[in-house]
Amino acid sequence: MKPGNAIEVKNVKKKFKVYFDKGSQLKERILFRNRNRYEERWVLDDVSFEVKQGEAIGLIGHNGCGKSTTLKLLTRIMYPDSGSIELKGRVSSLIELGAGFHPDMSGRENIYTNASIFGLTKKEIDERLDDIIEFSEMEPFLDNPVRTYSSGMYMRLAFSVAINVNADILLIDEILAVGDVNFQAKCFNKLREIKAQGTTIVIVSHSMGQIEQICDRSIWIHEGKIKAEGNPREIDKDYLDFMGQKRQEIAEQSQKKDEAKTMVAEEIETRAEAEEKKRWGNGRARFREVCMSGKQSDRQRVFATEESVKIRMNYKVKQKVQDAVFGIGIFRDDGVQCYGTNTRIEQFKRFDLDKDGEVVVNIEKLSLLPGKYTLDVAIESDMATPVDYFRQAYSFEVYSSLTDVGVFRMEHQWEV
């Protein structure tokens, strides 16, 4: 191991056997040997990284990408199929809080049991007892059996034990959601303090905010390989963008399925009926197709905040519409109207519709913040007569790598 390193992971590979029908009895093993069919799946494929002493790194990636497996390999719950993992110093893991808690024993007794599982001796636990109790804020309940605790109290006690082990390396798996806001803040401060003392920290989390606050480096694991590594602010953003695109793909697929479904005759009717409720007007002109296009496709369902977007409305004219007005409205899924406008408001020159055509709204920067939205479109004629009002003509989602709040992002600059 290189000096100054706390963790070295070299060319680690790990595969899982995914059994279709697993028999663990001797009988099943022998008699049905051929039935023990399984598929091998590489969860980690040649992963290597190093962590310096006192450094904090975050492992990110989508569900099932192998980040929790990495953590399990680091704790030595599992072993790699090839490659090597070296750790220097005492390891404490905040993976399974409250392991070995006995519901009938008091909080105090459980502190001892639980701490002993981290490899502390009685003397070491005695030394830490006051810190643990103080941190957990559980003093008044310590002599009650743990089964009388609320789940929040339970987790608080467990977290306090784990964090006071004074390990050289701390491994954390998605558990910073302990207790109320105050306790969470306290946990965070404690983590910072521990980090300042030179403890090496590895965090697995889906909360980019947490990672950015604590970690010096992010490692993005994708399909068992390291996809990117570096400054959390950059990596996390790339990761969120990637996930957004992924959602788009999924949304497209389900959209296709929906479309396939509507081919069934009965459903066409019910859908038409449902659509009628969302649609009214004298029908002199009708929207044929409404869609939104972005960077990736012409019928995109997921957009990034500040992406450039086009709303296309294709229409058919049955009878001439005089003094036509086109309008759009965007609503969030909780009913908040986020934006609405039409050509009359924007003082367009009057125009008539006499043949089929297409209207396009160009939005240079979609400033909506993350959420689910629907788009309403409308054609009116003179005297505000509805020609075709089409509510929820299109639905879409917005994601963002920033976590600013509200409905939309105002253009702004800070001067500090």
Place this chain on the structure above:
Amino acid sequence: MKHLREIYDYRQMIFSLVRKELRGRYKGSALGFLWTFINPLLQLCVYTFVFSIVMPNNIDKFYLYLFVGLIPWLFFSGSLTGGAASIINQKDMVKKIYFPREVMPIAYVTSNFVNMLLCFIVIFAVVIVTGGGINPIAICYLPVIMVVEYIMCLGGAMLTSALTVYFRDLEYILGIVTMAWMYFTPVVYSIDMVPENLRPFMNLNPMTPVIVAYRDVLYSKQVPHIRTLTSGFVLGCIVLIVGCVVFQKLQRGFAEEL
């Protein structure tokens, strides 16, 4: 060596597991901890009835002869059968957190050992009341014999606990195996009753020298033969080494198999 050191670091965990095991074992039963004594005493009654009333033999004070062999035997068979489940019973912990896995069988065997020590209080009472005293020099060998048996039990429990993770049936097979094993060990009879030509096979059984040594000390009140002790020790070490090696090999896959 590093591994031994690590297990030593986890001694507090072993202590608290042993305490939990001892306190929790008979939890909820009316007689509670008394079962530690009642269970072997009832077995003693059954065997005494069969082997000294139904099928009488010429061993003097057969109940005592049987008792000093039966208690250590129960420690051994309990370690094998109960120890087999020691890992799978804690599968939630094994799957989610790290600790040297040996801690589990060690804690189980140790708690059984403590149980046996408590039963020895009864043995001493019976020996003093009915057997007419104790040979103080012979008694000095008792701890040695106990340590040898402990080593053997630990090796056995490590073997069964690790194998059971992979073959669940083993837990039940062991019930029959230990019953048969008892009859191949001079627990209810004396080694002298075994035909001469079968004795070498009896001596391959690691429990034979252990039981014989206990009898020498507590029943015959004599210092056990040095050959009995060494063969017991050597066999015990072999069992422990095999147990450790197998355990080491198999434990890497515990989290995935459970």
